[in-house]
Amino acid sequence: MLTVIINSFHAVKNISSIYNSHLSKISPGIHTFVEKFNPNQHKLLKERLRIAIEQLENNIIEPSLAVINDLEKIAQNHPQYHWIIMNTLTNFVRKNTIHVSQEEAINNLSVKVRADIQAALTIIARRNVNKDPENEQLDLSHTDMRGVNLNRANLQEANLYQANLAGANLTEANLAGAILSAANLEGANLYLANLEGAIFSAANLKGANLKGANLHYASLYLADLHGAILNDAILDGANLREAKLSE
Known part of the structure; x- marks a missing residue:
C-alpha cells in the first residue's frame, strides 16, 4: 500500500513538473495580462488544467473522454495553454498505445483503436x-494507431517515425513534411492526401490507396509500394530510389 502511495505521489509530482515546465514557456505578456485582470479566473483555470492532466493518468476510458473534451475547450478558449x-x-x-512489430501488425490488421485514443487524436x-509555436513538433512516434480515423x-x-497506421483513414490529410520513416501504412487510405516533402524511407505502403495524393519531393527510398494505388498521384521530384513497386 505504501509503495502505491509513493508511486502515485511521484506520478503527480512528475506531471506537475511537466506542467510547470510548459507553463514557464508561455508568453510573459499574455501570462501577466491574464493574472492582472482575472487573477482568480487564471488560478482556477490552472487548477482545472492540472487536475485534467492528472486524471488522464488514471487511464479509465469514460473519465478520459470527458477530460479530453475539457482539455480541447481550454485549448480553444485560452491560447496560452494550447501547446501544453x-x-x-x-x-x-x-x-497508451503499445508499439508492435510490422510482422505482428500484418497478422492482426483489424485491431480497433481505443475510444479515448481516437478522441485525443481527433483533437490533435x-x-x-x-496557435502552434514555431520550431515545435507533434511527437507520435512509435505508436500503434491501426485503423484510426x-x-x-x-x-x-509531425514525427510519426515507426508509427503503426495500418488500415488508417488518412483521406485528404495534411502530412506535408511529416517523418514517416519505417512507419507501417499497409492498407491505409491516403486518397488526396498532401504528402509533399514527407519522409517515407523504408515505410510499408503495401496496398495503400495513394490515388491523387501529392507526393511532390517526398522521399520513398526503400519504401514498399507493392499493390499500392498510385493513380493520378503527383510524383514529380519524389525519391523512388530502391522503392519496391508493383511488378
Missing part, C-alpha cells in the same frame, strides 16, 4: 495550427 495541451494529448497517446488533428487531419511535419 497538445503535448499532454500526444504524451497520452504514446503512453483538428487543432488550430496557427484521421480524415482531413493536419499532421504537417
Whole structure:
C-alpha cells in the first residue's frame, strides 16, 4: 500500500513538473495580462488544467473522454495553454498505445483503436495550427494507431517515425513534411492526401490507396509500394530510389 502511495505521489509530482515546465514557456505578456485582470479566473483555470492532466493518468476510458473534451475547450478558449495541451494529448497517446512489430501488425490488421485514443487524436488533428509555436513538433512516434480515423487531419511535419497506421483513414490529410520513416501504412487510405516533402524511407505502403495524393519531393527510398494505388498521384521530384513497386 505504501509503495502505491509513493508511486502515485511521484506520478503527480512528475506531471506537475511537466506542467510547470510548459507553463514557464508561455508568453510573459499574455501570462501577466491574464493574472492582472482575472487573477482568480487564471488560478482556477490552472487548477482545472492540472487536475485534467492528472486524471488522464488514471487511464479509465469514460473519465478520459470527458477530460479530453475539457482539455480541447481550454485549448480553444485560452491560447496560452494550447501547446501544453497538445503535448499532454500526444504524451497520452504514446503512453497508451503499445508499439508492435510490422510482422505482428500484418497478422492482426483489424485491431480497433481505443475510444479515448481516437478522441485525443481527433483533437490533435483538428487543432488550430496557427496557435502552434514555431520550431515545435507533434511527437507520435512509435505508436500503434491501426485503423484510426484521421480524415482531413493536419499532421504537417509531425514525427510519426515507426508509427503503426495500418488500415488508417488518412483521406485528404495534411502530412506535408511529416517523418514517416519505417512507419507501417499497409492498407491505409491516403486518397488526396498532401504528402509533399514527407519522409517515407523504408515505410510499408503495401496496398495503400495513394490515388491523387501529392507526393511532390517526398522521399520513398526503400519504401514498399507493392499493390499500392498510385493513380493520378503527383510524383514529380519524389525519391523512388530502391522503392519496391508493383511488378
